[in-house]
Amino acid sequence: MSTEHLVEPSADFPVRDYGPPRVHYLNWRHTIASWLLSRDHKRIGIMYLVSISIFFVVGSLFAAIFRLELLTPEGDFLQADTYNKFFTLHGVVMIFFFLIPSIPAVLGNFLIPLMIGAKDVAFPKLNLASWYIFMVGGTIGVAIILLGGLDTGWTFYTPLSSSYANTHVFLAAMLVFITGFSSILTGLNFLVTIHKMRAPGLTWFRLPLFIWAHYATSVIQVLGTPVLAITVFLVGIERIWGVGIFDPALGGDPILFQHMFWFYSHPAVYIMILPGMGVISEVIACFSRNRVFGYEFIAFSSVAIAIIGFLVWGHHMYVSGQSMYANLVFSLLTMLVAVPSAIKIFNWTATLYKGNVIWETPMLYAVGFIGLFGIGGGTGLFLGTTGLDVPLHDTYFVVAHFHYVMVGGMVMAYLAGIHFWWPKITGKMYAQTPAKISAIVVFVGFNFTFFPQFLAGWNGMPRRYHSYNADFQIWNVLSTAGATVLGIGFLMPAFYLGWSLFFGKDAGSNPWGARGLEWEACTSPPIPHNFEEIPVVTQEAYAYTGEETVSV
């Protein structure tokens, strides 16, 4: 192993490998109250991990049910209105309770203080409050499901949501409003933590790219989410008191809803994917044993995505009645936002070049991410052009595109991150062979599920219908079969990661031979306050020499 360290070796930080500590954050208190009232960012991260995993299972079950319906062209399993509820609930649960909170709330909460050499986040009580607010939103979500569901689509378009839908739109508006504050407070906490609590010597350009990605994400959360909260609040006002805001019959404008909704909801896509990009930067650097190529470019591309991402929302509205001139402006801006994303893809690939690439499980997911996000991003450009979007709008091409970005991109990155930091989080190492098989099954199952949807959409199959033209059946059978494989791939980690908790061998503080404070100055699992003494950082991030060894 190299003798160079991110942290200056001293009596306090002798060199790695610290053995597992006698008292760590998982065992220092055992009561339920010690978890539910914990202000420890690591425990809060674990509580988010458990919560969002449950929501992920629920959201996946909704998808499994409507994929079964789509096996045949006739609506023979679900009625039209039930089908509408299932795809709506799938979208709402997955977006608000899995995709948005997953990496920031789980990995971000757990890792940001560790990575910057802090003992906790800036506002630990606020952090705990964020989780409770999230759970209040989740409880409303469960109530909506039990009371009969929601059928507006996760987009809540007016006038359907404000005037016509007879389902629980008001509760859903409350859910979005409340859950949004969880996201805002998490973002606020991260911004202050990153600004104010970095260890001595940890300058902005020594920060891991995971931190840069979370910084950019937090800016979007803080500045974008309030607009969504206001928008759903206005829908509620119109629905209950008949105040004319979006309903033309009352003097409102339904397209105004789309402007306000997408002003948040397009940047929300970057809330979902930017932290994933941060994970990929860490994993690619570690498993190619290489300094990240163009560190500054990747760091600033995160900030550029956060800003330019706010200028492109109109590309969701080309066929809504928005002016053709606005369409042109939004289309041009959409081409711009692709540039920073492409910079990241090129730089990760360049990092692999002449690296000492090691094919451990997190790396398999990371490489899968690059390919699938590349396809998802590329097809986004198809949809960003004003002409081509017209025939493709509201077809399965759009469904396939955003699942390539959200599942192929974000979920792959999340799984890469979970597999990468699992030894740090739990102190235990999982079995490598089933983990690698799972990564391959997820990759194959994912493509098997969603690539046929590109073809169905390209040939004109509209989204959000429970019955369809028989010509499209082949693509739907393939997609449902693929979803089965994907489901198996997603279930596998539950078994081998769960197994590792009880029977896995001790991971050691740095099993991957990785760089970074969380690996080099911290035990696995970390002690309650992370560090015995705040470390002093003397090097830039990713100072890999190629000589580090993996010990799994």
Add this chain to the structure above:
Amino acid sequence: MSEHHIVTPKTYLKNLAVLMVLMALTIIAAKWPVLHISQTVNLAMALTIAVAKMMCIILIFMHVKFSSRLVMVFASAGFFWLIILLTLTFCDYASRFWHSPTAVSPYLG
């Protein structure tokens, strides 16, 4: 440190008085027929008073005036983002009827 700046009750009371005066101005501008010059002028008047009230609240009650530059940057960023929302949304409304040379935008009169 600027974060520990203590604002005296007197400052708050002065600020409250200014806000009350501005509220009175809002009502006068809305209700007094003499000031009903045109829709555009009245809108400008109402918005000017609203911006003045907003600045009193943000700068004094929310302590931005006494905070670090970093806090000022973040407070300003919120307005920058609001300008993005309004500008691009109104671009749509302003140009929605351009492609029809005979039509007039109902939004712009």
